[in-house]
Amino acid sequence: MSWETFLSAFQGVEAALHSTPQMVFARLGLILLGFLLIYLGKKGVLEAMLMIPMGLGMAVINASVMLFDPLGLHGGLGTLFLEAQAGAGPDNVKNAADLMYIMGIDWLQPIYSFTFSNGLIACFVFMGIGALLDVGFVMARPFLSITLALFAELGTIFTLPLAQLFGYTAKQAAAISVVGGADGPMVLFTSLRLAPELFVPIAVVAYLYLGLAYGGYPYLIKFMVPGKKLQGMPMPADKNAKQFTSGQKMTFAVVACVILCFLLPVAAPLLFCLFLGIVIRESGIKQFQQLLDGPILYGSTMFLGLTLGILCEANTILDPKVLPLLLLGMTSLLLSGIGGLIGGYVCYFFTKGKVNPVIGIAGVSCVPTTAKVAQKIVTKANPSTIIMQYALGANVMGVITTAIIAGVFCSILK
Amino acid sequence: MESMNGITISFFTLIITVIISYFIACVIKVMVVLLHKFSKPEAPVVETQSAVEVSSDESKIAAVIAIAKSQK
Numbered sequence: 001m002s003w004e005t006f007l008s009a010f011q012g013v014e015a016a017l018h019s020t021p022q023m024v025f026a027r028l029g030l031i032l033l034g035f036l037l038i039y040l041g042k043k044g045v046l047e048a049m050l051m052i053p054m055g056l057g058m059a060v061i062n063a064s065v066m067l068f069d070p071l072g073l074h075g076g077l078g079t080l081f082l083e084a085q086a087g088a089g090p091d092n093v094k095n096a097a098d099l100m101y102i103m104g105i106d107w108l109q110p111i112y113s114f115t116f117s118n119g120l121i122a123c124f125v126f127m128g129i130g131a132l133l134d135v136g137f138v139m140a141r142p143f144l145s146i147t148l149a150l151f152a153e154l155g156t157i158f159t160l161p162l163a164q165l166f167g168y169t170a171k172q173a174a175a176i177s178v179v180g181g182a183d184g185p186m187v188l189f190t191s192l193r194l195a196p197e198l199f200v201p202i203a204v205v206a207y208l209y210l211g212l213a214y215g216g217y218p219y220l221i222k223f224m225v226p227g228k229k230l231q232g233m234p235m236p237a238d239k240n241a242k243q244f245t246s247g248q249k250m251t252f253a254v255v256a257c258v259i260l261c262f263l264l265p266v267a268a269p270l271l272f273c274l275f276l277g278i279v280i281r282e283s284g285i286k287q288f289q290q291l292l293d294g295p296i297l298y299g300s301t302m303f304l305g306l307t308l309g310i311l312c313e314a315n316t317i318l319d320p321k322v323l324p325l326l327l328l329g330m331t332s333l334l335l336s337g338i339g340g341l342i343g344g345y346v347c348y349f350f351t352k353g354k355v356n357p358v359i360g361i362a363g364v365s366c367v368p369t370t371a372k373v374a375q376k377i378v379t380k381a382n383p384s385t386i387i388m389q390y391a392l393g394a395n396v397m398g399v400i401t402t403a404i405i406a407g408v409f410c411s412i413l414k
Numbered sequence: 415m416e417s418m419n420g421i422t423i424s425f426f427t428l429i430i431t432v433i434i435s436y437f438i439a440c441v442i443k444v445m446v447v448l449l450h451k452f453s454k455p456e457a458p459v460v461e462t463q464s465a466v467e468v469s470s471d472e473s474k475i476a477a478v479i480a481i482a483k484s485q486k
Contacts, residue, residue: 139446142439150435157428161420173420248449255445256438263434397435404434408427 011066015077018067026314027062034059034309037211045215047369049298050207050305057309065313070105074315081310082108084117084200108310116307117199119192121300122185123273128297129185129367129399130277131289136244137393139252144355145393147343149401152363152394154339155180155332156405162331166324171195174409176325179206180332181402182213182366184304189270190406194413200311201322205329207308210366217337217361217373224341225357225377232382233356235390250282260400264407266414271403336364340394355390362391365398 007014016024037055041048061081068078073085083105093099103110115121138145156177163173175195178187179202187206191199225231244252257275261268280288316322344360358378362371371391378385418426 139442142442142446143436146435146439150432153428153431157424160424160427164420170418170420170423174423177424244446244449245453248446248453251449251453252442252445256441259438259441400438401431401435404431405427408430408434412423412426 012063015065015067018077019065023314023318026318027065030062030312030314030317031059034062034312040215041211046211047214049301050308051211053302053305054207054211054309054312057306058312059309061310061313071102077315079313080106082106082112082307084112084311084316108307111303112307115300115303116188117192119185119189119269121304121307122188123269124296124300125185125304126270126273127277127292128300130274130279131281131292131297133274133278133281133367133396133399134392135249135253135278135282135396137389138396139244139249141390141393142397144347144390145397146401147347148340148360148363148394149365149397150363151343151346151360152336152340152365152398153181153401153405154342155334155336156402158335159328159332163324163328166328168324169195171413172198174413175202176328177332178402178406178409179209179329180336181398181405182210182333182336182364182370183399183402184210184366185270186399186402186406189267190409193266193410198321198325200316201319201325202329204308204311204316205322205325207304209329209333210369213333213337213364213366214369214373217364217370218377220334220337221341221358221361221373221377224338225344228381230356231358231380232378232385233353234382234385235356235359235387236354246282246284250279253278253282256400260403264404264411266410267403267407270406274399274403333364337361340364340370356385356387359387359391359394362394363398365395365402367395367399368392370398371395 007017016027019027034055034057037046037051037058039055040046041051041055061079064079064081065077066079067076068080069076070078071083071085073083083102093102103113115124157180159177159180160170160173163176164170168176171194175187175191175193175198178190181187184207188199188203191202195202221231253275257271257279260271260275264271277292280292340360340363341357342360343363344355344357347355347360348357356378358374362374364370371388371394374391375386375388378387
């Protein structure tokens with residue numbers, strides 16, 4: 001038996017021997033990063049629902065590389081999980097047989113092609129998020145919520161020119177800057193529209209950092225809002241705040257959905273899905289609500305995390321075009337967090353100390369993570385202070401402002 | 415528009431976003447006034463659990479959301 005025959009029994013080892021040392025170390029690094037994400041997800045430092053499937057996917061995909069490259073895209077190496085570039089060039093699909101071959105090339109290929117690369121999974125997640133949102137918080141304080149949400153778009157606005165300095169085109173830079181909106185489905189949607197060639201790395205970077213935001217934003221809050229007294233500052237009960245009926249919330253959602261879709265038809269699919277979730281929640285159709293905020297939301301989130309992890313193969317991550325994305329994504333989210341807290345301070349000074357500046361972080365539209373982060377910090381500083389209703393208002397409005405920005409980008413850069 | 419530089423695109427986007435956002439806020443305000451004026455009183459709906467379960471302190475956060483809603 002020859003050495004090659006013996007090696008072919010251990011295809012992982014064989015693939016490692018066929019790879020450059022840099023690639024082997026990169027794969028090892030990504031496997032370790034996958035382990036770390038699983039550990040931090042389990043510990044609650046990062047979003048467990050996203051990080052555990054993503055970490056496992058990342059570790060496994062980099063361990064499962066073998067001599068398999070039927071489309072000749074990766075120098076003879078590949079996996080049996082997913083081929084993100086399958087069908088990327090029109091030459092790859094000449095007839096129905098080619099299409100069927102590509103669709104069934106790997107086990108996750110149909111999920112990627114039919115839900116991921118067309119934005120359907122983003123729409124599903126938005127339906128689920130909509131079913132969890134209580135628009136009553138926005139209706140009670142629309143101007144406070146919108147002001148905080150607008151300040152929290154600082155990262156989105158500043159990252160665009162910054163990304164152009166790194167050599168990205170205006171469309172690519174806009175797609176990258178939407179990471180600052182901290183809204184995963186919106187990032188998927190915008191990158192598919194504006195920069196499909198960067199869709200995979202932008203999506204991976206965005207979700208990686210969105211997970212990290214859960215662990216990182218508390219430190220930013222503690223740095224920018226020093227002192228337990230200010231952090232735990234109680235907000236006076238809003239005497240004007242009204243209790244809204246489900247019918248009123250539903251009427252608002254229907255009208256807002258139609259107006260926003262009229263103003264921004266490019267973002268209409270996502271806006272529609274978000275408001276569909278809200279309308280179903282308020283309609284009282286429990287069966288539909290349970291479908292959206294249960295199987296659809298959690299099923300989509302699990303496959304989203306898993307697919308993103310699977311996409312974190314060393315070949316994709318080590319692309320020279322991707323490395324600046326790591327820096328730009330982090331800058332964008334950091335600036336948005338800073339902007340949100342500046343917004344919190346602006347509202348604090350304008351209302352003469354009635355607004356706790358910590359709620360500014362909730363303007364970053366990572367629903368409901370940033371609202372929970374704000375409440376967590378406030379509760380630690382002063383257990384009797386409740387700011388959740390204000391934070392959720394800013395959070396919901398954050399989703400809407402990110403959708404508006406994404407719609408404007410898609411409209412003016414078409 | 416793609417030939418414009420990033421700063422111009424960002425500025426333009428910011429202006430449009432601010433206008434649309436505050437327009438939406440105004441629409442909400444008007445709607446709230448109209449809804450309260452013209453809608454019949456309705457028994458408040460018992461809200462469903464609205465938190466995504468992700469961390470160990472989930473029950474505390476859920477309790478806070480419930481208290482927050484009751485304070486509105």
